[in-house]
Amino acid sequence: MKMKSKGVKCSGCLEGLIVKGIAGFYYVKSGDTVYRCKARGIFKQRDIKPAVGDKVVIEVIPDNDDSLIVDMLPRKNSFIRPFVANVDCFIIVAAAARPSPAPIVIDKFLVMAEKSGTDIVICINKCDMADSLQSKKAEKAEENIELLKNIYSSLYPVVCLDSKNGIGFDELKKLIKGKASALAGPSGVGKSTILNRLIPEAGAETGKVSEKSQRGRHTTRHSELFTIDVKTGTMIFDTPGFTSFDVLEAGEEELQHFFPEIMHSAAACRYSNCRHVAEPGCGVAKALSENKISESRYESYVSMLDEIKKSKQY
Ligand SMILES: Nc1nc2c(ncn2[C@@H]2O[C@H](COP(=O)(O)OP(=O)(O)OP(=O)(O)O)[C@@H](O)[C@H]2O)c(=O)[nH]1
């Protein structure tokens, strides 16, 4: 006999994972079986909505097509757009070219991931673009790859991918083993193509990048959690996309906590409330002058801090 998480005995209860939610139904995976479930009215009363990624307790009702979600286990994290829960790892994707990478955009995703307490992998996709010989475009792609490696490889694992030809995926798979990962990155960097490589049967559609805007089409409509490897419990979220992050979700004091290298140097600041902008005796300014913190990362921090401060003035 299994127990509900609140200790109520329930003869037909199982613990499971919501892997899909469509049209009021939740698909809950428990062992090898997926149960189609409805949520108990109590969730509506309490204004709680179960999300893909939630661990739940379901009651399997004999001779009934549908089961019932009767309880939800505590979440590690949750997101509104897309509406998913319990992301273990963010795979933050940039492209070597088309679109050109923007460190500030990567840094915003990094803040989102750090704030949510997930593991992080940075993927530089479209690395094949650096391969064609003697072309200006290839040179630029090569430069971009070097730039990103310089900024990020001392902070997070950085993997070069060519998802067109399936290169770099063994390394990526090692880094996401046993975790439920979600892809984040701006439109057109190749998130759907990467997803298709990780789990071919996902069948995510990939949009063609239009020549003009260099942006891909949005193709994924609902969220789903796919298993990549049953043995290790490796999973990946197929979602409509973590394509941007609003830094205003972070507080002014809190922001520095999401830049590990800034936090590390902040220990040496004279003032405990130092924001590392122009204060005397700032450990971050010192680390910056000694090239221990990258200028690009520091600029991102200051620009995000400004954005947060300005939003407070109105
Ligand atoms: N050369 C090259 N092209 C790639 C690679 N990966 C993806 N592409 C192309 O880039 C375009 C965009 O890829 P998608 O996978 O749709 O990008 P996305 O990040 O999912 O885009 P959104 O759905 O708009 O968020 C497609 O035309 C892909 O064929 C790669 O490694 N190399």
Ligand SMILES: [Zn+2]
């Ligand atoms: Zn400081």
